Amino acid sequence: SQTIHQWPATLVQPVGSPLSLECTVEGTSNPNLYWYRQAAGRGLQLLFYSVGIGQISSEVPQNLSASRPQDRQFILSSKKLLLSDSGFYLCAWSKQTYEQYFGPGTRLTVT
Amino acid sequence: AQKITQTQPGMFVQEKEAVTLDCTYDTSDPSYGLFWYKQPSSGEMIFLIYQGSYDQQNATEGRYSLNFQKARKSANLVISASQLGDSAMYFCAMRELRDFNKFYFGSGTKLNVKP
Numbered sequence: 031s032q033t034i035h036q037w038p039a040t041l042v043q044p045v046g047s048p049l050s051l052e053c054t055v056e057g058t059s060n061p062n063l064y065w066y067r068q069a070a071g072r073g074l075q076l077l078f079y080s081v082g083i084g085q086i087s088s089e090v091p092q093n094l095s096a097s098r099p100q101d102r103q104f105i106l107s108s109k110k111l112l113l114s115d116s117g118f119y120l121c122a123w124s125k126q127t128y129e130q131y132f133g134p135g136t137r138l139t140v141t
Numbered sequence: 142a143q144k145i146t147q148t149q150p151g152m153f154v155q156e157k158e159a160v161t162l163d164c165t166y167d168t169s170d171p172s173y174g175l176f177w178y179k180q181p182s183s184g185e186m187i188f189l190i191y192q193g194s195y196d197q198q199n200a201t202e203g204r205y206s207l208n209f210q211k212a213r214k215s216a217n218l219v220i221s222a223s224q225l226g227d228s229a230m231y232f233c234a235m236r237e238l239r240d241f242n243k244f245y246f247g248s249g250t251k252l253n254v255k256p
Contacts, residue, residue: 079243129188130176132186134184134185
C-alpha cells in the first residue's frame with residue numbers, strides 16, 4: 031500500500047530564516063506530487079505540482095520554491111521566510127486519473 | 142469564476158441524523174471528476190468519495206453518498222446516521238481531464254455533530 035510522509039510535523043521559524051519541508055511517497059512510482067498551503071480556517075491553495083523528476087509547475091508566485099530531486103521526493107523551500115508564509119502545508123500525491131492522497135501536514139509558524 | 146463553491150461555512154446536525162453538504166462546480170470540460178475530503182482537527186485530509194462525470198449512478202461509500210446532479214452542476218455529500226466522529230471540515234474538489242494535474246478545492250464546510 032502507498033504511504034506519504036511529511037516532516038517536520040511542526041516548525042517555528044523567525045522571519046528571514048530559510049525553510050525546507052520534505053515529502054516522500056512510498057509504494058508507488060512516478061506519482062504526481064503537490065504542495066498546498068492552508069491558512070487557518072480556510073481552503074487549500076495549490077502552490078506547486080510536479081509530474082516528474084525535475085519538473086515543477088508553480089501556481090502562485092511568491093518567495094517559495096519546490097524541487098523534485100527523486101521520483102518520490104518533493105521538497106518545499108524558501109530562502110527567507112515572511113510572516114505571511116505561516117500556515118499548514120500539505121503534500122499530496124496522485125496517479126493520472128485518480129484522487130489525491132495527502133500527507134499528515136506541517137504546521138509552520140513564522141515569528 | 143470559482144471552480145468549486147461551498148456555500149455553507151458551518152453546519153450542525155444531531156447525532157444519528159442525516160446531513161447534506163452542498164457543493165456546486167463550474168467547468169466546460171465534459172470529462173471531470175468530483176471528490177470529497179474530510180479534514181479532522183488533526184489536519185490530515187482524508188479522501189471520502191469520488192464521482193466521475195460520466196458515471197450514471199451516484200457514488201456511495203458506506204455512510205457517504207454523493208448526490209450528483211449534472212445539469213445543475215452540483216455534487217452534494219450526504220452523510221447518513223451522523224456520528225460524533227464526523228465532526229470535521231469537509232472539502233469538495235474537482236479535477237478536469239483537460240488539465241488533470243490540477244485539483245480545485247472549495248472553501249470547506251465545518252460540520253458539528255451534536256450528541
